[in-house]
Amino acid sequence: MSVLVFVENHAGQFKKAAYEAASYAVQLAAQMQTTAAAVVLGTVAEDTVRSLGKYGIQKVVCVQDALLDGFEAHAAAKAVAEVAKGIGAGVVVLSNTYTGKALAPRLAVKLQAALAAGAVELPELNGQDLMVKRTVFSNKGFADLALKTAVKVISITPNSYKLVENEVAIEVENRNGVVSAADFKAKVVEVKKVTGKIPLTEAELVVSAGRGLKGPENWHMVENLANALGAATACSKPVSDMHWRPHDEHVGQTGITIKPNLYIAIGISGAIQHLAGVSGSKVIVAINTDKDAPFFKIADYGIVGDAFEVLPKLNEAITKFKAAN
């Protein structure tokens, strides 16, 4: 029973989450004393495919049907399930991205597999079961989930698992004709990529602001700091509700859940619903005029002060630091 990892590509490129999934699959395979193979869908340059060898992937099946260049869950699930069955995969690993979230449930049903969505660590083996740690209650807790079926599917939360380099020789097998037009149930008519800024879900550094910023006209201060840091911008719910910022920046229980290395919260009180979306961040900095703001209870570093005074100073300090490093 080997491990298969679905490595998602976006316009032929692998992002960090894809390599994390590959690396996770290799480590899991080592635990299970088996090997890890990868499956790639659509057109991806061979050099890119071979880059998976750096993380210990020994074999890649490339389903090259050009139809698969745009992701569609129904067709993708068919292709991945076919490869999984072909190699006798006992575990299928993928990223818990929007792509993975669309694919994993279909795949699990096709493979009659138990699914752990959003794993944050490598599993533990327990006889035939795998014990997978995942977050529950919107980051307010963890659950160890026993996967009790013969075949298992695990999707991993981006930025939870550290890449392990482990270069090996890699074998690439190309396949074609796995899907047909009839497998595509939804037709993509337009893709609008966010350009010119770092997508929040992929960001390692995030600068976020709340109602304390007083109005949309002050957001240049937040953006300047984000630019200086190379960070994405985020906001609290009322800020997006009032249309000060776009909805896709709203983090929290009813917005996006993120897990960056650094989250800087400026003028955000730290309501429980907000913290639910960001408390998984590795390091949190809170800046708030109110020394009793709840955010300070989960922050690693705090400055009690006025954002309008702190932000320009912090921006200057970051710019200076970046120039020197």
Added chain:
Amino acid sequence: MKILVCISNVPDTTTKITFSPDNKSFNATGVQYIINPYDELALTKALELNEVAGGGTVTVVHVGLADAEPNLRKALAVGADDAVRIDAAPTDGFQVASEIATYAKDKQFDLILCGRESIDYNGGVVPGMLAEMLDLPEVNVITSITINGGLSQVERDIDGGREALEVSLPFVASCQKEITEPRIPNMRGIMMARSKPLQVLPAQGGALHTEVSEYALPAAKAGCRFLEVSEVEKLVELLHSEAKVI
């Protein structure tokens, strides 16, 4: 249109999460339950779609025990026509999807709407599993939907942007915020809800795919290190050399 909306019953967003002393179960004592916020969006959108279409029905379905019935009544008060409770304690996404699929398979729904995920177990797996079980298309995390005849235009969040799609009815979709604002029941709705049908069906049962063996709370933070406004350079230095994040 004949629309099915899947409803999950979840702890209120302000709930302080605790577990039993042996960490084997969630401590529900004193916890207020609400309709999952994303499912509220799905319900509201279903009502809006039928208003635009000039007719139709909205059925809400829930897999769970009798304690969820007040929230099913709330869904009826918001405007659903009837409610179905499949009588089983929900344990995992596969079980919930299987029960709903069994219920829905011969009912010819034009559209099945779910929330993007439930805010308790956060799996986000029911809509996709349900679609696969019913052999229907599914579009996840949708932020808008319109329907023209048998064809629907939807937009969904994708990694690094947004995508517009076309999909034929029937299909399953999971709703993301921005799709609409949740509707709040009015007095008339609350009165009418009392006499709307709430049907309880037996569960099919089946082998469990997953089981939670233990819960844990996140590790407590070491505490916040406070710096003065004048110490921003020191903060940057600490983020670099101590926290190692920049």
